[in-house]
Amino acid sequence: MKLTSHQNMKIFILLLLSSHFASSVKHSLKYIYTASSGLSDFPEFVAAAVVDENLLVYCDSSKKIIEPKHDWVKKIFEDDPHQLERYKRECFERLPDFFKAEINSLKQRFNQSGGVHILQRMNGCEWDDETGEVIGFNQFGYDGEDFISIDLKTETWIAPKQQAVITKLKWDADKARMKFNQNFLTVIFPQWLKMYLDYGRSFLQRTELPSVSLLQKTPSSPVSCHATGFYPHRASLVWRKDGEELHEEVDHGEILPNHDETFQMSVDLNLSSVTPEDWTRYDCVFQLYGVKEDIITKLGKDRIRTNWVKPSDMTVLVTAAVVVVALILIGAAGFIVYKKKKAISPPSSPDNSTELSEQLNPET
Template identity: 85%
Template sequence: MKLTSHQNMKIFIFLLLSSHFAFSVKHSLKYISTASSGLPDFPEFVVAAVVDDNLVAFCNGNKKIIDLKHDWVKKVLEDDPHQLELYKGLCFQWEPTFFKAEINGLTQRFNQSGGVHILQRISGCEWDDETGEIVGFNQFGYDGEDFISIDLKTETWIAPKPEAVITKLGWDADKARMKYNQNYLTVIYPEWLKKYVDYGRSFLLRTELPSVSLLQKTPSSPVSCLATGFYPHRASLVWRKDGEELHEEVDHGEILPNHNGTFQMSVDLNLSSVTPEDWTRYDCVFQLSGVKEEIITKLEKDRIRTNWVKPSNMTVLVTAAVVVLVLILSGAAGFIDYNKKKAITPPSSPDNSTELSEQLNPET
């Protein structure tokens, strides 16, 4: 099946935002570089900057334009030209060439020929503005699996696959590279993250409550509780019976991005063994981090919105359609999903890009 460029962008944004949806109060900064081969309708190289799981900057390696998503991001870069130079290097200079060489080398190392291949690097940090704790993270992933990541505590690299051992040995021996990583991940990136949070406070620290609906496809289908339009993504959605949270007969969906910067999530309840008389004992509860009030939706038949009524009265729910579409796209993007790991290596300086390529691809 050939995907349109619009569909491909949806896949990328889902991948981008699904990489870290843990329930956390920490701020985060990520630089995500993604290279692909075998996808004619998808850019060969894209880079994104993400703050608190919000896309703040994006560039396509084939276009010499950096797309800044908010005015406050422009102010950050005007105040800190170092970051703008980093974006340029990641998007248009050493990074695209480096990644193309790495994919070519890795296909040889894994004894692959043709097909679709994805190499992704995520580097960044998390910062707790209450405790001051800083955690840096780096990781390469190849074709949907971890390839190599850094351990700042032991000052070594972790190679979960045999094919990555040769890279680990070379990078472990390079003490200057380790110091370079430590400086970016624990000093430079945290400074930049604090600046983003300061300049974008009104956007990043806002709260928006969702609308909550009950949906059902057919009379025998589970009842889905859908919350959409909330921010931030730190939220919970559960089904309760007699005030107690249910862990069986429920299916929790992912937290997914909406086009307007808010999020949506759903949780299904299987009613196959529940009598109609017991429906009133169930309710769906949404809780947003930092907001005391809960949104409680009782399980009542007249509240359920469905598309199995007779055609003349059929209501097609746009929100439900969006959920289905994103889930389909997430399946297509599964081969580049990092299992919600924390992720990848800080951008290499131009002087080191050739050296990195040789270490990843010794045969070249």
């Protein structure tokens, strides 16, 4: 898992979005912390709480901001003030200093004297509401690369980089730290996740079906099946031929968030080797977890939306535009000549002379 080092918080909350159709409902709670060094236009420390890929709480240590994103999150803070106090303590006091010290230490290990550097941590849990299985995670990334992560099964830390070995050996020897992590990742975090799901049930556990469109840039481009406006993000979008899912000549895109807190995704189909007669054998199928009926879109030229204009049509449009512009220029030139002739011709009466004089000399 790569942690991005230069995007804003909207990009951070895209981490670990799954594009695979799940057989059971897995809910997730993620705490994403980002500290920066050398960026004047970005806060030194920000954090976010994310449930099922929905941003719930955002904090900025520089501005001393704790911002709940939904009314039901505010209700949690009202009912349990300790939750709000915990966010303030973590975001304003403890974690900014910890991350700042860690960045300075890492810069020395990597022999870095200046420049822009990003340290991130993401911890939390996944909970399967059918099986009850809990998976905890805690991982760090530095400058866009994996740095160190916990392995709860072996009760050790994984260090993919040589510079992380020092930290691994230190944390492996700290059994109290490991027990602390185990308790939070597998006991406390799942409790908090269930609390969020209970308070935000109408929002977090809703179902919204998408609109599905077939898009194509040019006649030689792949046909993209695009679904947008669905929730939750546990969905599948595939191309089929004669009822069988295709794996070749197909390019799957990621599930991405919309501004209205729904999701979108697309899958492209290369039709370069398919004859027009065989198009009817293809269809695009969208599946949303919890919904029995699929959304099936048959492939057909009359269903494809495109901005492409035929060259012949383009020639007509350009010609028409040139004619219109020419007429406008001719009309403007004629008007200017008319005005000049009128300006130099002698007035026909004293009244006209007075009127023209007032127009040319408004101050008199």
